[in-house]
Amino acid sequence: MKIDILTLFPDMFKGVFESSILKRAQDVGAFSYNLIDFRDFTTDKHNKVDDYPYGGGAGMVLKPQPIFDAVEHLIDQHESKPRVVLMCPQGETFTQRKAEELAKEDHLIFICGHYEGYDERIREHIVTDEISIGDYVLTGGELGAMVVTDSIIRLQSDVLGNNESATLDSFSTNLLEHPHYTRPNDFRGMTVPEVLTSGNHQKIEEWRKYESLKRTYSRRPDLFEGLELDQKELDMLDEIKRNDVARDK
Known part of the structure; x- marks a missing residue:
């Protein structure tokens, strides 16, 4: 370019x-x-x-x-x-x-x-x-x-080193990105979510999707407008909303 x-x-x-x-x-x-x-x-x-x-x-x-x-x-x-x-x-x-x-x-x-x-x-x-x-x-x-x-x-090929990075960024999927953690596992008593150290990649991806939906719902609910979610994502979002209502009671 x-x-x-x-x-x-x-x-x-x-x-x-x-x-x-x-x-x-x-x-x-x-x-x-x-x-x-x-x-x-x-x-x-x-x-x-x-x-x-x-x-x-x-x-x-x-x-x-x-x-x-x-x-x-x-x-x-x-x-x-x-x-x-x-x-x-x-x-x-x-x-x-x-x-x-x-x-x-x-x-x-x-x-x-x-x-x-x-x-x-x-x-x-x-x-x-x-x-x-x-x-x-x-x-x-x-x-x-x-x-x-x-x-x-940063969207051009080979610029970021990992070409997946740009496609998974916040706003590339119309959802805010999930939380990230790195070593050490335990820092001043604050620990990494157990699922991320489990080695179960399916569970990790489900956790990341849930947290991405949760963060978007909390911080930028406007991003859901016009966004097509699959049934699994809709079920996750319903659970997030129920938990949010329960917390307010």
Whole structure:
């Protein structure tokens, strides 16, 4: 996968992209990235990429010319039809499903804005996707682009070392992940659930499914909406609900 990132602050990315999983992903050839300061594409004699909004108002708006020229340059350079992702508060809320969708692409271009916003013609004519990582406001789109890139790249083959890891993560199954334990078995009197040391893999999987359902019911019941559970999972969920009611009495 090729990822191009248009930003006014390319140095923000280097620590994140050259560390941990993203660094490993590059080492195994899963992806490469290119940081483009779109100020380099401005034709303004003062090197400006923003201007005051028509109609008045606070803040500055990114001009269309540098963004259009930068994106068109990248498309011509790679002879591809990339997804062009605009990071903005008005975009669709980013989810694991969106990460899985974007992970199938060969080429992504991220546009990271600053200031008050974008000239609307950028949205209308060159952008394929608008993404927000949450209902809050950041100084710019850079942090959001890092989050989205990390979630996409970890889904590429051979990046995590164990390809099962990504498919079992919270939200990949629409359920929160079950609890995890490691050595020692007894830590300050707090012991690992006996089933996990039993060696009975069927019982272990049943425990993990039950705990995953229980944690989702307790913390994110909204995730059950539209989720199809099999009969065994439904029976487990009924038991969890009964136990919850009994505790409240």
